[in-house]
Amino acid sequence: MSQANSKTRIPLHPPKIPAIPQDVSRPLWSVMIPAYNCSNYLIETIKSVLQQDMGEELMQIEVVDDCSTDADIAALVLELGKGRVKYYRQQANVGSLRNFETCINRALGQYIHLLHGDDRVKNGYYSSITKAFKDFPEVGAAFSPWDHIKATGELSHKSRLESEVSCVLDNWLEKLAEYPRLQYVAISVKREVYEKLGSFCLVTYGEDWEMWARIAKEYSFAYVPEYLAEYREHTNSITWQSYQTGQNVKDIVRVIDKINTYLPKEKQRRMSRIAKRNYSYWVLNETFTNWFTNKNNTIAYSQIKTVLSIHIDRYVTLRTSQLLFYIWSEPYRKLVRSYFPKSH
Missing domain, CATH: 3.90.550.10 (Spore Coat Polysaccharide Biosynthesis Protein SpsA; Chain A)
Incomplete structure (x- = not known):
């Protein structure tokens, strides 16, 4: 078994990288x-x-x-x-x-x-x-x-x-x-x-x-x-797969908390709020756009749920309300479209 296979898939701490021996010929x-x-x-x-x-x-x-x-x-x-x-x-x-x-x-x-x-x-x-x-x-x-x-x-x-x-x-x-x-x-x-x-x-x-x-x-x-x-950007990527469960937001919160430790203490609280706000806005906008493309309610709900757990403000509330309105009204809009199909 290789060294990588013998360890946990997601290391909690940075795995060490050994230096190259000095007698090894190296490319740029x-x-x-x-x-x-x-x-x-x-x-x-x-x-x-x-x-x-x-x-x-x-x-x-x-x-x-x-x-x-x-x-x-x-x-x-x-x-x-x-x-x-x-x-x-x-x-x-x-x-x-x-x-x-x-x-x-x-x-x-x-x-x-x-x-x-x-x-x-x-x-x-x-x-x-x-x-x-x-x-x-x-x-x-x-x-x-x-x-x-x-x-x-x-x-x-x-x-x-x-x-x-x-x-x-x-x-x-x-x-x-x-x-x-x-x-x-x-x-x-x-x-x-x-x-x-x-x-x-x-x-x-x-x-x-x-x-x-x-x-x-x-x-x-x-x-x-x-x-x-x-x-x-494609649906078979790690990024896309994480969206389906909301794991992307959960992981990002851990990342933000870790990055915060690299900052001066007097800046940590403010920068944490900024990072969580920025990511929440980005996720909601991406979710909004993607829902109109694929109508995937599961992904939309998972993203909304996890975003609301890390940051809520006026913009998040408004954007979430708009998206939920479109999701919940879609069956009725489909029904209306079936009665009044577009003329060609």
Whole structure:
């Protein structure tokens, strides 16, 4: 049994990441691709990396498969990567956090990019982030803004810009504590940072937010204001699955409480209120939009219930009332539509 398999799937504390022995030859980059049942997207992910391949001496590219059952991932990687992309398969399914830990442990490069097997990077990502690390050697991580893309790969919307110029971000921990401002696909981290601070832990939704805050407590972040990454939104993701039970909100509350411990004591209470308010607003707006798309009452009810348990104010009350009105009146509106069909 592998080391990851012998441990709990969701570690409560950051798993240690051992340093690479000094006599090991190391590339500049490790592009580690954790994958689980995402074969429909994995081809695009790998291609997006190979189009900017720096060569084996500078870039390690490896898919770490958490025992996918939707396809023969080993054959897919071999056919597409032709030996250039390495493949590692867990002995048993270990869950997302342990798979990320395996990715970091297997990474040999100075810079690690955890590129999920359903996301993509645009041409120029690695050269631009390399430049950021060189220009700002004191930073522990560097990232760019990203596009949100639909399951089909089409643009949905763009993330916010944190700066209009390449820079080291000011007061980043406190800004990050307000709400999640990053996606895995956009950020790369120095391996030495993981060696000092450990791997992902605590929850399976929002674990990245906690990690980026943990890093921001100890290191500065570099920013490149170019849209160089693409985060895919689809119903088979961990994010979507957590929405169905309300686990996303429960996990985020734990993350907010943990991030709070990284802040000065005099700011903790205020920042906790701000973070819970911001996340509640975001969840309600997402739930509102998604309900009109899929009419899934189960998800809507679970999100409303959990949001009301962490934050209530005038906006939350109004938005919840609006959503419940639409849910409860939908059967009557359907009946009316059946009697008065649209004319063609």
